[in-house]
Amino acid sequence: MPLGQRAGDKSDSRYCGVEVLDFPAGDGLPAVLTHSLSSAFDFLLAPLVDPDYRPTPGAVLPVAASDLVLSPSQWSSHIVGKISEWIDLDSEDEQLRLDSELTLKQEIAWATHLSLQACVIPPPKRSTCANYARVVNNILQGLTNMQLWLRIPLEKSESMDEDHDKSETVDSWEWWNSFRLLCEHSSQLYVALDILSSLPSMNSLGRWFGEPVRAAILQTDAFLTNARGYPCLSKRHQTLLTGFFNHSVQVIISGRSNHNVSQVSEGVLSRDENHTEDTPTQHALSPYLDYMAYLYQRMDPLPEQERFEINYRDFLQSPLQPLMDNLEAQTYETFEKDTVKYTQYQRAIAKALVDKVSDDEVSTTRTVLMVVGAGRGPLVRASLQAAEETGRMLKVYAVEKNPNAVITLHSLIKLEGWESMVTIISSDMRCWDAPEKADILVSELLGSFGDNELSPECLDGAQRFLKPDGISIPSSYTSFIQPVTASKLHNDIKAHKDIAHFETAYVVKLHRVARLAPPQEVFSFAHPNFSPKATNQRYTKLQFELPQDTGSCLVHGFAGYFDAVLYKDVHLGIEPNTCTPNMFSWFPIFFPLRKPIYVPSESPIEVHFWRCCGATKVWYEWALVAPSPSPIHNSNGRSYWVGL
Amino acid sequence: MPLGQRAGDKSDSRYCGVEVLDFPAGDGLPAVLTHSLSSAFDFLLAPLVDPDYRPTPGAVLPVAASDLVLSPSQWSSHIVGKISEWIDLDSEDEQLRLDSELTLKQEIAWATHLSLQACVIPPPKRSTCANYARVVNNILQGLTNMQLWLRIPLEKSESMDEDHDKSETVDSWEWWNSFRLLCEHSSQLYVALDILSSLPSMNSLGRWFGEPVRAAILQTDAFLTNARGYPCLSKRHQTLLTGFFNHSVQVIISGRSNHNVSQVSEGVLSRDENHTEDTPTQHALSPYLDYMAYLYQRMDPLPEQERFEINYRDFLQSPLQPLMDNLEAQTYETFEKDTVKYTQYQRAIAKALVDKVSDDEVSTTRTVLMVVGAGRGPLVRASLQAAEETGRMLKVYAVEKNPNAVITLHSLIKLEGWESMVTIISSDMRCWDAPEKADILVSELLGSFGDNELSPECLDGAQRFLKPDGISIPSSYTSFIQPVTASKLHNDIKAHKDIAHFETAYVVKLHRVARLAPPQEVFSFAHPNFSPKATNQRYTKLQFELPQDTGSCLVHGFAGYFDAVLYKDVHLGIEPNTCTPNMFSWFPIFFPLRKPIYVPSESPIEVHFWRCCGATKVWYEWALVAPSPSPIHNSNGRSYWVGL
The missing domain is CATH 3.40.50.150 (Vaccinia Virus protein VP39)
Structure with a gap:
């Protein structure tokens, strides 16, 4: 049962799961599922195989339940597989390593056989996890529908300002980043974040909104207790959870109950009472679910505009070519x-x-x-x-x-x-x-990036019949960009398997995106411009500084906007800080990078943008210079241009 | 309003349109639409531009109605555009030809502006229509969503048996075939068939079920009159219409009413009373619509099995590889x-x-x-x-x-x-x-084509542990093929833009397909087979004779089936003439041809099929020899094979 009815919200964040800590063999799994669903949870994160199992020749895998005890649709709709946590692919112990590899593959094969939508794989046990990533990458090559969610604890220790010894700081985002780089940004690899009682800085948390986070596993230990003895969350936790809800991340409650608030005894998930499946007791974790539903329902309803646009979220569109094509x-x-x-x-x-x-x-x-x-x-x-x-x-x-x-x-x-x-x-x-x-x-004539639908060229052509003291409305316009993490957009572009799509700008309603620094101005145009030296070519260098407590991050490209002065103080635009409210004619534009760039903590980003004009077309070129140079994108407008 | 509720039928054949013969300018079009919809028609086939218009410099196109008089969804859901019938792209008169080209392009541009789903373009005016096809092909290159339906009268004169002078026989299928070959099988080019009072032979009509027929335009002149004065159709027309309903073809009623059966006066479509839009009179063609609804509703409901499988119609699937892959x-x-x-x-x-x-x-x-x-x-x-x-x-x-x-x-x-x-x-x-x-x-271990999931190789491996007098169940199996017209399948394969997909066999629930000749046996296998000379390689030549009155046709490939003897008289199979009823484990298989082959009337089709075995894989090769040779398909199993 969804957390609540939020008008227009069709995202996964409506659903809340529960982690099954014990290994319920045989009929235990159907009973646990029935109890959890009747307690309003939507799905289980459940172990698939006896955690005491180690591979032996000829042994039959000791699975939690035969595929027959649940229907195919129950398996795929209500069970997320939890891969055995003992596996350690980077152990020095070769036998453990080999056993781990075999078990991981057997468990994933079983989950595939069950047509599960996803499995959670355990967090890396150490910071070097190349062999773990290699085996997971092998497995990902063979998966067609199932996703793997890599479990990552949400932690980042802040380095002291005077002591910049990076080696002592821990930032679990770095684990994720290494893992996904080793797996080449696989589009079936996602993150499940363990939310603990202490949280890193908001700027560092913000990075995750551009990463493929599928689930936030909320530990019962992260909850506080309110005056009436019920579980609640700190303000900062609340803000984070609201952020997850708004970015289509679903919550999974995990842990033992620390808040035995109801009179009825604890349910099947309590270690002591594992066999009371048939008594209709309340689920031990229901108070936590109730609190999640409260947080979810407390959010403002989605604005009507947002509801209209919900299907456009993160959907890449080619910009209009109104000059070459006739609009319908x-x-x-x-x-x-x-x-x-x-x-x-x-x-x-x-x-x-x-x-x-x-x-x-x-x-x-x-x-x-x-x-x-x-x-x-x-x-x-x-x-x-x-x-x-x-x-x-x-x-x-x-x-x-x-x-x-x-x-x-x-x-x-x-x-x-x-x-x-x-x-x-x-x-x-x-x-x-x-x-x-x-x-x-x-x-x-303005596009999402201001001049990208060739307003400058058109108005240059039209000002022939404007009086010398005539007025152009708009009188000027400026484009803006900011660096973003946007793994979903990157993967959607990658699916085309060519360079051209990485050298194209897209109109897109940005949703699962982390905006890493405030937007800066790129190109400006003013009209009329009767100067004989006027040109519509432009070249701009920009430097972005990320907030010091952000940590490192990955930049997939740049979000672009515009602001236009129509006349004197009347303006119009979509630049986030000054945008005209309730206007829907423009989504932002997105300039991708062919290869996402790792930006180490506190390193500035330097990007260059060109606007180039030829006899029959206009195009942009762009390149990163720092922290490390990228190739020049869209050289000579080879991949993306706007026809004159 | 659909013709009726036929459980499970979600195809377009539920919808019935009406052709607007006069040019209703201005408010006429909304009025005609309202009247037709309220009379239970679903859409109009309506002229978009004044038929008296001829291009002149600077003139504004005299359209039937401004885009504003209907909503975008009304335009796209309820209007099929009818392109001016005077256009003649192959006229000897150069001015007429140039005017025709310009008008056709302007009208299509207007229809695109309105986001219509389709336009009907007039029938070729003569048998050589290369310039018409060239201009249409030009237009098709630029269309993204709209379809063009080429109007073709359904006629074929039968040649006398003793007099084989082909030049005197008329077969309108030949017009369509030339036109679509010139347009390179464009996937946006369809047929709208004009159904007249006399019909060609059933075998020749059957060809159209494999062609992209979107609409059957039923002329009121084709109707007979029953004892009570109401319109009805001949038995042969009824059979044809039922065939169209079963192949997702929608009907459009066209012509003047010949059956003024109701007491009320004729509606807006009557030439005499063109301005009575507001009186709620019955539509002049309602009696014809009522008869269509009667025919539609008289059909048997779709069997449950067919309803389950409706979404698989003509959907190409790669055959399972149960030997290489594990089933889920x-x-x-x-x-x-x-x-x-x-x-x-x-x-x-x-x-x-x-x-x-x-x-x-x-x-x-x-x-x-x-x-x-x-x-x-x-x-x-x-x-x-x-x-x-x-x-x-x-x-x-x-x-x-x-x-x-x-x-x-x-x-x-x-x-x-x-x-x-x-x-x-x-x-x-x-x-x-x-x-x-x-x-x-x-x-x-049988696939749709019998041996294609490598039952022979597996059972050869297993018969080591079968006693010399042991029994194999199944004891034998045989594959079958028949030539088919299947333009939809051809276009779906063509969309991959490579040869490999044309050298692959597909599992597919055949629907919009014309079966041109009875199936013939291809390969047989019997088990056990202890002969030391046994091999699973096979080579077969087959010759298909089409019924004499079929006329010419286009072959897109071969439909394949199997029949298996389990033991003695107990068999199992999907060969259409002997298939086991109510079994759903197998759809037919389809072997495409890279280039569809034109088969002139009364010419036999000769096809060769090979089953080849290598160390790690088994594959088929196939080729047409008559009426004209095709390349050998899938040489060395380069495109499609089954792993051992």
Whole structure:
């Protein structure tokens, strides 16, 4: 039974499991499962094989239960396998090492036979775990559907400021990082984090939100006791758990009960009463589950916008090419619904009209406004509304290159009776021979990264018919980037098995991502720009410093945003610190790195970005310089470009 | 509203559309749509652009309706675009040709803008239609989601037997075939068949079931009138329509009403009363729709087995490799449920036991029976039941190579109390050193093509421990093939863009397939075979004659089946003419051809099949010899093989 109904949340974080500490053989497993499900847990993390088993020739594997005692759907929906914890693939003892390898493979084979969705494999027993990783990597090559969750205790000792001796600090993220690098970022290898009573700094915890964490195994020892004797969590633990819920991580309760709050005796998981399966006692860990459900239900409901976009989370899309391709009616329909955006445009146009035409002149002066890239007309509407609002007279030219949108524009003008005010021009703004010059040029040509849909090139072409003192709305725009950990995006790109997809920028609603440092400005453009030396080529170097207590991390690429000044103080954008609320026309952009870069604790990240212009296309190139150089990505625009 | 509720049928054939003959401009289209939907039609086939339009510079396309008059989902769910019928891309008149090309492209661009699912393009105006195909092929390259349905009248004149002058016979399938060959089997090009009052022979109609027919456009002129004045169809038309329903083809009613059976006046589709949109009159074509619904609902409900398998229709699966891979619990679970199969085995084993042990010997003779490939034990159970049924004493060895299945076998034996009768052997049958010899060897190692899961090689390995007079169950098996048209399967394989996938055999539930000739035997194997010259290599040539009235056709590959003699008269199989009813363990197999072969009317098809054996693998090679040679497929097993 899910932790609660959070409107619109369809992620795994609704589900809560329980770890089975003892080895329930034979009928024990079905009984434990029934008891746990009836106590509102959703699944078990359960041992599959007798932990006393060691391989001997000809022996039959002493499994917890025959595959027949549960149905195939029970096995796959309700059991996560727990691999024997004694295995030690990096022991100096060769026999133990060989026994461990054989047992691990036998247990995984059995779990595969049962079609389990996942197995938890024990934490590395030491910091060098190359042989463990080798065997797991071998196994991963043969798995088709099952996932392996590597168990990692969530711990990081803080180094003293004056004493930078790294060798003495422990950071379990480093174990995970070595393991997954050895396993080549396998897309079926995940993390299960053991949450203990003490927690590292928030900045270091934040790293995990970009890692493939599937489960947070919450130890009963991590709980405090409230005034009424019930289990609760510290504020910092609460914040962490809420973070997990928001990043689709499911919780597993583990440990012995320290809070025997109910009158009924403890359930089957209590060591003392292992055989009372049939009495409908409360589960010993129910108070902890109740507290989890309380935390889950206490969260704010997902905003409506977020619910709409939930299926886009971490889903990579190629950016639109509105210049080369014609948008479809559905695309126009979607973007036209973004009322916040058009309200901002209307405010900007109104301010510009008032600046252009003083109150004395309203009856004598008619402003010439050109909407370049008019689409199906939303900016024409916003312009006419701004004119009405300010009492200014307007002559509008609506310039649009998509002949299908022009058909709609004609219907609109007729329907609204705008024939006297609006002239429709079916042409690319870069070639149009305008009959007069404009006072105001209004456009919406911005992509997620600002200039990436070639607004600069289009407006350069259009400013031919802007008066020398004319206004462009937007008047300027700036792109931003920040380094991120984003293992899911990396694996999705890797699945294409080529370099081209790693040299492409994607539009994506970032979700399972760790943002490692505040965004910084990349490229800026201002319009109009009549300077004869004006160019749209750009080159920027940026240096990012991570907070000192973050620890080391892995950077998979850069998240990109934009902010635009429409006119004076009216802006529009998606840069996280200044973004316009409730606007949905743009997701962030993501620039991947071909090879994720390890950033040691306290090392700065230096990245270079280029915007390059050719005769028929515009493209970006990017490269990391520190902590270690990457190849130049997308050299000559070989993999990704925007057509002119 | 669907034609009716046919339990389990989720195919498109539930939906019935109506062709809009006139050009309803402006608000006409929404009104016609509302009226048609309220009259229980599901969609319209409607003209998008004024048929009087001819391209002129600067003109705005005179569309039926602005994109705004219907919602995006209405456009895509309820409107199939009808491209202007005047276009003629192969006219001698150059201006007409150029106007046609421009108009076709503009109309398709508009339909794309509206996100329509499909457009119907007019029938070729003459038998040479290369320029039409070229322009359509150009367009298809740029389409991502929309389909084009080429309208083709369903006609074929029969040639006189004595007069084989082909030039005088008309077969519209030939138009379609040329067109799709020119368009390189584009997966977005489909057929819409116009059903007229006279129909060609059933054999020639059967060809279309393997072609990508999306719609049958049923002309009102094709209807007869029943005693009460209502429209009905001839028996042959009824059979054809039922065939379409069963092959997921949807019907579109077209034409003027010839049956004014209701008292109310005709609806908006009647030319005379085009402006009565608001009166809730019955749709002029409703009597035809009612008859379609009657035909649809009259069909037998889909059998339960068919409902289970509906999602597997035409879905290509790689055959299992049970020898190299270990099956999973779910796979065992599924196959163990096939009670018909195990009942046949039990019958065969019972007969063999009675033959081995006469009634006088039942108390003194114990038969040694070995189940080789025991899996989780279903054949062990069938053997013990046969022994009980016949009163024979049995000693069973259950030999199984999958250690996970062996775990289950141990549980089963214990659970059932069979310890005294059954010995479990965890070993590959080919290496087992048996302590005694068997009277009966029971196995289920057959694939869809009989020997394709290497039953011959496994049983050769096992017959070492069969007594010279011992019995193998099955005692023999034979594979079968027949040539098929299967454009969907061809396109699915083509999507992989390599040769290897065209040299692979697939397990597939054949659905949209035309079976062109009766199946013929390919390879046979009998067990035991103690001959020192025995080999499992095979080579067979087959010649298929198509019925004389079929006409020409395209062969995409061969459907394969098997039949097995378990013991004496007890058989088991999927060969269509003799198949065991209600058995679901096997779908047919499909051997594709890299390039589909055109078979002219009355030409025989000659195909050669090889079964080849190497040290580590077994594979098939195949090739067409007539009507024209294909390359040898899968030479040296380079693309597809079964591991030993």
